[in-house]
Amino acid sequence: MTDIQNQINQLRKTLRHHEYQYHVLDNPEIPDSEYDRLFHQLKALEQQHPELITVDSPTQRVGAKPSAGFAQITHELPMLSLDNAFSDEEIYAFMKRIQDRLMSLPDNLEFCCEPKLDGLAVSILYENGVLVQAATRGDGMTGEDITLNIRTVRNIPLQLLTDNPPARLEVRGEVFMPQAGFDKLNEEALAKGEKTFANPRNAAAGSLRQLDPKITSQRPLVFNAYSIGITQGADLPPTHYERLQWLESVGIPVNSEIRLCNGTEEVLKFYRAIQAKRPNLGYDIDGTVVKVNAISLQERLGFISKAPRWAIAYKFPAQEEMTV
Numbered sequence: 152m153t154d155i156q157n158q159i160n161q162l163r164k165t166l167r168h169h170e171y172q173y174h175v176l177d178n179p180e181i182p183d184s185e186y187d188r189l190f191h192q193l194k195a196l197e198q199q200h201p202e203l204i205t206v207d208s209p210t211q212r213v214g215a216k217p218s219a220g221f222a223q224i225t226h227e228l229p230m231l232s233l234d235n236a237f238s239d240e241e242i243y244a245f246m247k248r249i250q251d252r253l254m255s256l257p258d259n260l261e262f263c264c265e266p267k268l269d270g271l272a273v274s275i276l277y278e279n280g281v282l283v284q285a286a287t288r289g290d291g292m293t294g295e296d297i298t299l300n301i302r303t304v305r306n307i308p309l310q311l312l313t314d315n316p317p318a319r320l321e322v323r324g325e326v327f328m329p330q331a332g333f334d335k336l337n338e339e340a341l342a343k344g345e346k347t348f349a350n351p352r353n354a355a356a357g358s359l360r361q362l363d364p365k366i367t368s369q370r371p372l373v374f375n376a377y378s379i380g381i382t383q384g385a386d387l388p389p390t391h392y393e394r395l396q397w398l399e400s401v402g403i404p405v406n407s408e409i410r411l412c413n414g415t416e417e418v419l420k421f422y423r424a425i426q427a428k429r430p431n432l433g434y435d436i437d438g439t440v441v442k443v444n445a446i447s448l449q450e451r452l453g454f455i456s457k458a459p460r461w462a463i464a465y466k467f468p469a470q471e472e473m474t475v
């Protein structure tokens with residue numbers, strides 16, 4: 152391998168490591184100025200040797216040209232919608248349905264409890280560790296191809312941080328816009344006499360559905376994974392929580408509020424704790440998601456039409472309408 156190729160590979164490896172430290176672990180090891188210096192060093196080398204540019208290079212986040220429209224993508228596994236609960240009683244009923252269905256059951260079942268992020272559900276496909284495709288949830292069966300736009304979301308790795316990636320891995324999660332980024336975007340839009348967004352969810356959806364990736368690239372979008380779709384050649388742990396930990400270990404960002412809960416009372420405690428934290432999270436959530444943690448039990452419980460029997464969203468009461 153030529154010396155240039157070695158330099159390029161080393162710079163890519165270093166930049167991916169620092170992207171992970173900054174965007175996934177929230178623990179930067181170098182100042183932004185040093186990251187930028189390395190980035191521009193790689194950019195310059197690639198411009199001198201364009202034949203060495205690869206699609207998964209950290210310099211290739213922003214696509215070239217706007218697309219005329221979005222191609223349709225059919226999800227190999229439907230992206231399910233969640234049944235809702237609006238009270239403790241409905242959570243107790245959810246638990247009873249599970250107990251009845253599973254019959255033989257340890258009295259304290261383990262649940263993975265997550266904040267219910269209020270953004271746009273997306274599916275991201277990695278082949279041999281390289282991001283090759285991304286789609287919106289759409290109607291659950293087919294979504295829009297937003298690969299070029301997803302590539303611009305800074306905390307989504309273009310390549311998984313592992314030396315032995317699975318042949319195929321579909322990561323599912325939510326793209327959202329944090330409150331601070333939303334406020335700044337609307338301030339700038341007002342100053343330019345452009346239209347403002349009603350709320351961060353609309354802003355995230357509008358930003359992801361831009362035909363020009365250069366515009367998406369300028370929007371403060373964040374991704375958090377919350378499940379795995381199709382896999383091929385992946386040796387996954389037996390519980391949902393451990394699978395999320397594995398995703399984080401290979402460079403995929405996962406929400407830091409996620410907790411394991413034993414039994415219904417701990418699930419309700421989590422719901423109240425997240426409800427108390429809600430005003431200070433810095434991003435919109437509209438409840439929590441409660442999932443049976445053991446994959447084997449999820450498979451035994453299955454789905455009712457499109458919604459799973461093994462998960463439920465416990466929503467917060469609708470917030471009083473914002474009076475502007």
Ligand SMILES: NC(=O)n1nc(-c2ccco2)nc1N
Nearest residue numbers: 265266267268325377378440
């Ligand atoms: N919106 C959100 O935060 N979700 N959505 C799920 C989900 C949807 C289907 C299976 O899991 N999980 C979380 N944390």
